[in-house]
Amino acid sequence: MKKHNFFAGPSILPQSTVDNTSKAIHDFAGMGLSLMEVSHRSKQFIAVVDEATALFKELLGIPEGYSVLFLGGGASLQFCMVPFNLMNKKAAYLNTGEWASKAIKEGKVFGEVDVVASSEDKNFNYIPKGYVIPADADYFHITTNNTIFGTEIHHDIESPVPLVADMSSDIFSRPVDISRYALIYGGAQKNLAPAGVTFVIVKNDILGKVDRKIPTMLDYRTHIKGESMFNTPPVVPIYAALQTLRWLKEMGGVAEMQKINIKKANLLYGEIERNKMFKPTIPAREDRSLMNVCFVMNDDYAQFEEEFDKFASSKGMVGIKGHRSVGGFRASLYNALPYESVEALVAVMQEFEMSH
Ligand SMILES: *Cc1c(COP(=O)(O)O)cnc(C)c1O
Numbered sequence: 001m002k003k004h005n006f007f008a009g010p011s012i013l014p015q016s017t018v019d020n021t022s023k024a025i026h027d028f029a030g031m032g033l034s035l036m037e038v039s040h041r042s043k044q045f046i047a048v049v050d051e052a053t054a055l056f057k058e059l060l061g062i063p064e065g066y067s068v069l070f071l072g073g074g075a076s077l078q079f080c081m082v083p084f085n086l087m088n089k090k091a092a093y094l095n096t097g098e099w100a101s102k103a104i105k106e107g108k109v110f111g112e113v114d115v116v117a118s119s120e121d122k123n124f125n126y127i128p129k130g131y132v133i134p135a136d137a138d139y140f141h142i143t144t145n146n147t148i149f150g151t152e153i154h155h156d157i158e159s160p161v162p163l164v165a166d167m168s169s170d171i172f173s174r175p176v177d178i179s180r181y182a183l184i185y186g187g188a189q190k191n192l193a194p195a196g197v198t199f200v201i202v203k204n205d206i207l208g209k210v211d212r213k214i215p216t217m218l219d220y221r222t223h224i225k226g227e228s229m230f231n232t233p234p235v236v237p238i239y240a241a242l243q244t245l246r247w248l249k250e251m252g253g254v255a256e257m258q259k260i261n262i263k264k265a266n267l268l269y270g271e272i273e274r275n276k277m278f279k280p281t282i283p284a285r286e287d288r289s290l291m292n293v294c295f296v297m298n299d300d301y302a303q304f305e306e307e308f309d310k311f312a313s314s315k316g317m318v319g320i321k322g323h324r325s326v327g328g329f330r331a332s333l334y335n336a337l338p339y340e341s342v343e344a345l346v347a348v349m350q351e352f353e354m355s356h
Helices: 015-026 043-060 074-086 098-110 220-225 235-250 253-274 299-314 339-354
Strands: 066-071 090-095 112-118 140-143 163-166 183-187 198-203 278-280 292-297 329-332
Touching: 015 235, 043 066, 043 198, 043 235, 043 253, 066 220, 074 098, 074 163, 074 183, 074 198, 090 098, 098 112, 098 140, 098 163, 198 220, 235 253, 253 278, 253 292, 253 339, 292 299, 299 339
Parallel strands: 090 112, 090 140, 140 163, 163 183
Antiparallel strands: 066 198, 183 198, 278 292, 292 329
16 A cells, blocks of 8 residues: 655655665665765765755855755754854744744753743744844744644744744745845754754854854854864765755755645645544644644544544555644645645545545
8 A cells, every 4th residue: 555654754755865865875876885885085975965065055045155064963953053153142032832942942051042922822823923033132043844833934034133943844845035044954854864964054154253162063163164074974864865955956946846835735724624523723824834734633523533543544644643742633744745645635534524
């Protein structure tokens, strides 16, 4: 039976990423050696990093003056690396979910954190609006897509201070005006590559302005200077990321991706709203994530949750169980998830409704 992969992360990747990476695991760049066995300083692998960096810049339209880095440690290490490198006294944060809360906690290690707004009062089911970003903050931190709760900031906000964004789960899902951001980071395992590599896009001139000492490995300047090769980078995930970037380019880039992503999300949200057995968890349509679609059983059908879970699994739907802090279901519709998989899920929801 065909499996439809709705996992939230690690998650579905383009078939070409899986195929090309598995080929390179056996024979990398015609060297007669596995990708796992070759020096990261071999000219063949340096070419991989160079091409991945160039495609990052091309696909996202990254202007001059920014660096693209491939690091270890996950998005979670960025929660502390950002304040380590950028916070002198005070930073502002928008609290839109569990990942944002974790970033806030790390920020507090280094100084004063001003949480300008939070949606925690309603279990993070909306994006706060109308908040004021303090002009004396060293930066303003947002999480553009809240993977767990299924909300998303769909546009590039304006900020009077350097804007920092965790884009772990919506990078490459839409065009982004990079010039509005000072730093963008994310774990690659949602929309780009297998787990193990973290991407950072950083505006070079925001660095070097803090007074504290920064350990070498945690200083962005080390990795800019070393071109992501200061130490051994995660070779296999970077290779896989390159395959996804090539696929993205072939598919027509992020503008094309956005069109397909809107189509996929509309189809599923439409069914959730129409189907008598389900309801969405995010009331405001404009706040709903295109990447992680959360839904629960309608009140009259609450007792059927487990049954639907089993039914959907029996039809090849994988990874739709909601995060424990929301319950219900979450279908992640990352770039690589085909439209047909959403159609298949919708058909399963309709079949379940018919039988009740
Ligand atoms: C998954 C995720 C993280 C955590 O990423 P790690 O690489 O596991 O540290 C952080 N932020 C967001 C928005 C995520 O989706």
